[in-house]
Amino acid sequence: MAIKSLLLSFVSIAVLFQTSQAAAVKRVACPHSTHTAINPACCSWYNVLDDIQENLLESECGENSHSALRIVFHDAIGFSRTKDFGGGADGSIIKFGDTELEFSANAGIDETAADLQPFADAHGKTYGDIINFAGAVGVANCPGAPRLQFLAGRPNATAPAPDGTVPDxxxxxxxxxxxxxxxxxxxxEMIALLASHSIAAADEVDTTIPGTPFDSTADQFDTQIFIETQLRGTGFPGTGPHQGEVESPLVGEMRLQSDHNFARDDATSCIWQSFADNQPLMSQKFAAAMKKLAVLGQDVSKLIDCSEVIPIPKKTTVTPHFPAGKTHADIEQACATAVFPDFPTLPGPAQTVAPVPPQ
Structure with missing residues (x-):
């Protein structure tokens, strides 16, 4: 009898726990919207989500989603721990665009800044918030990507970042x-951030071939960037037709000089290689680095977690592989402590990579 009573007590406790958990995640209807939210303070962001997906990002992993991610880095990295400058992730690249968009490292960012500013103004959001929100939503449009954290409430920037803070x-x-x-x-963390190049394309490195992707699957957040950059190129750093470019062995693909070097430098080559066959690790490390980047210079205690508004990305359909016509023999081994992993080769003739179409 005592055992029966004890069991009933455990059942009662379990029911109470489940009930309290359900109450904790109770959603409320958002005004003027079809959405519901766990935190009512996040309701207005659902309106921004609908607007920006329909009228800018088009709910796809295309050029505008790629650009939305790029501007997050270019805005936030204008920050220093040792010098008195830069507000970090504060939207200064929009608010003080007349200054920052003239920097050579920010070439091409002006279009994205001009695209995002009306959404911030229309919805009463700060430029720092709209940049980080659009970046997180843009990443979520790419299959295989992690769901990034989004914190809202950044104050407006008070000064521009100085030139020279964005790496070239x-x-x-x-x-x-x-x-x-x-x-x-x-x-x-630097290499983790470069996972962004798996969904990136170049417009300004060579303006005659806009939309040139950095890997063969620019519509997927996958590990191909870490595989294809390790293939032997047809040139050496600095020998590409434009500054900052190394010729890629894949027709239609662009390899940045810095990516080429990161994949081969003693300080980073093994980190680079570790992502080649490990999509979960790449996603985890990218999400952690982006979480840090998105709040540079901000007082996190004053921000509101509205990550619930960010869509859940689809799974990628791509498994790690060598492009058609390439095998493990084409890999330029750089990591001194582990052999580059082997992958199947896509069937067919040598691969030509298609450009990312404009939106």
Whole structure:
């Protein structure tokens, strides 16, 4: 009898726990919207989500989603731990666009800044918030991507970031790593951030071939960037037709000089290689580095977690592989402590990579 009573007590406790958990996640209807929210303070962001997906990002992993992610980095990295400048992720690249968009490292960002500003103004959001929200939503449109955190409530920027804070692809690895360290990022976090190049394309490195992707699957957040950059190129750093470019062995694909060097430098080559066959690790490390980037210079205690508004990305349909016509023999081994993993080769003739179409 005592055992029966004890069991009933455990059942009662379990029911109470489940009931309390359900109450904790109770959603409320958002006004003037079909959405519901766990935190009512996040309701207005659902309106921004609907607007930006329909009228800018088109709910796809296309050029505008790629650009939305790019501007997050270019805005936030204008920050220093050792010098008195930069507000970090504060939207200064929009608010003080007349200054920052003239920097050579920000070439091409002006279009994205001009696209995002009306959404911020229409919905009463700060530029720092709209940049980080659009970046998180843009990433979520790409299959295989992690669901990024989004915190709202950044105050408006009060000053522009100085020139020289955004790394350039033609700079040496020590110079880039020193700049990133000054902003608070380790070499491992730098490589994690470069997972963004799996859904990136170049417009300004060579303006005659806009939309040239950095890997063969620019519509998927996958590990191909870490595989294809390790293939032997047809040139050497600095020998591409434009500054900051190394010729890729794949027709239609662009390889940044900095990516080429990161994949081969003693300080980063093994980190680079570790992502080649490990999609979960790449996604986890990218999400952690982006979480840090998105709040540079901000007082996190004053921000509201509205991550619930960010869509849940689909799973990628791509498994790691060598492009058609390439095998493990084409890999330029760089990591001294582990052999580059082997992958199947896609069937067919040598692969030509298609450009990312404009939106």
């Amino acid at each position: 692809p033609f700079q040496t690895i020590p110079v880039i790593l020193a700049r990133m360290a000054d902003a608070g990022f380790s070499p491992a």
